[in-house]
Amino acid sequence: xxxxxxxxxxxxxxxxxxxxxxxxxxxxxxxxxxxxxxxxxxxxxxxxxxxxxxxxxxxxxxxxxxxxxxxxxxxxxxxxxxxxxxxxxxxxxxxxxxxxxxxxxxxxxxx
Amino acid sequence: xxxxxxxxxxxxxxxxxxxxxxxxxxxxxxxxxxxxxxxxxxxxxxxxxxxxxxxxxxxxxxxxxxxxxxxxxxxxxxxxxxxxxxxxxxxxxxxxxxxxxxxxxxxxxxxxxxxxxx
Numbered sequence: 397x398x399x400x401x402x403x404x405x406x407x408x409x410x411x412x413x414x415x416x417x418x419x420x421x422x423x424x425x426x427x428x429x430x431x432x433x434x435x436x437x438x439x440x441x442x443x444x445x446x447x448x449x450x451x452x453x454x455x456x457x458x459x460x461x462x463x464x465x466x467x468x469x470x471x472x473x474x475x476x477x478x479x480x481x482x483x484x485x486x487x488x489x490x491x492x493x494x495x496x497x498x499x500x501x502x503x504x505x506x507x
Numbered sequence: 508x509x510x511x512x513x514x515x516x517x518x519x520x521x522x523x524x525x526x527x528x529x530x531x532x533x534x535x536x537x538x539x540x541x542x543x544x545x546x547x548x549x550x551x552x553x554x555x556x557x558x559x560x561x562x563x564x565x566x567x568x569x570x571x572x573x574x575x576x577x578x579x580x581x582x583x584x585x586x587x588x589x590x591x592x593x594x595x596x597x598x599x600x601x602x603x604x605x606x607x608x609x610x611x612x613x614x615x616x617x618x619x620x621x622x623x624x625x
Contacts, residue, residue, distance in 0.1 A: 400549070430613065439511075439597050439616030440550070485549055493605050494565065495614065497549030 399423050400488050402498035410506050415473040417501050419486030422467065426488040430495070431460060431471050434483045443484075444471070473503075481505045510534055511617035513598050519623045526585040528620050530598030532578075538604035539581040540565075540614065541573060543594040550597065556581055557605055588624045596620045 401420045409415045419429075427448040432440035446453040446460045446469065453460050459472045473480055486498040510533030520526050530539060538557055542550040542565075552565030554573040562573050570592060572584045585592055599614040 398548075402549075437618070439599070439618050441616070442613040445613070487550075494552055494555075495550075497551070499547050499549045 398499070399426075399490075400486055400496050400498040402484075402486055402501045404501050405499070406502040406504065408504045408506060409476050411478060412475045415471075415476045415480065415503055415505070417471040417473075417484050417486075417503065419469045419471075419498055420467060421469075421488050423488070423490065423496075424464075424467065425491055426496075428489040429460070429462065429469055430487045430489075431458075432485045432487065434485060434500070440485055476503075476505045478505050478507065511598060511600055511615060513596075513617040513620050515620060516618065517621045519625065520588050521625050522589055523587050526588050526622065526624075528583045528596055528598075528622070530581045530583070530617055532581075532600050534600060534602075534615075535578060536600040536602045536615075537578075538601040539575065540599040540601075541571070541581065541583045542597045542599065543567065543592075544597060544619075545594050553583065553596075555604075588622075590624050592622065593624045594622060596622060 399422050430445040431443040433443045434440040444455050444458045444460050446462050462469045483500045483502050485500045487495040512531045514529045540555040541553040544550050551567045553571050556562045556575040574582045597619045598617040601614045603612045
């Protein structure tokens with residue numbers, strides 16, 4: 397049973413608009429979350445993270461929101477750019493300090 | 508970019524043959540990880556290492572073994588490859604991990620090895 401779920405396999409957004417990628421988790425003990433971005437034929441690269449003591453973390457165009465009561469986090473990209481087209485993975489750190497990954501969401505930015 | 512290379516980048520092999528994948532880092536990071544990525548599953552941890560000769564199992568370790576005789580190299584071996592081991596394999600490194608994990612830390616990934624077992 398997947399503990400980290402990204403229910404949208406793909407998302408298409410117009411260039412310049414906001415992209416919102418969602419992630420749900422089931423384990424309330426998770427206390428650190430990360431987003432990674434992956435281009436084809438490359439390894440994932442770290443994008444942004446958030447600790448459970450916060451509800452928001454910003455880095456430039458990227459903002460991650462955490463709603464612990466709903467066990468939900470989201471990644472906002474504003475404004476979306478063509479180079480943002482990639483697969484985005486949500487990951488959570490478990491009590492063994494191992495990362496539990498979602499299945500990923502493919503983001504397509506349309507010109 | 509973190510200095511992580513994986514070899515080979517692509518491999519086709521037959522069921523029952525042994526396969527070894529290599530991960531090499533130039534960052535002198537203590538922790539190294541092997542993941543596999545399959546459609547619908549994201550990345551799943553196979554094994555990880557927290558120092559030379561120190562390794563532990565991850566979520567999907569059955570059918571895999573690892574070795575780390577030098578800080579810079581982490582080998583993943585499929586003793587007798589099966590078709591279910593067809594996947595993309597990623598190596599990752601981090602400076603800290605386990606109970607010493609720093610919340611400023613992240614894992615850096617290699618480019619991946621695409622393995623097809625026929």
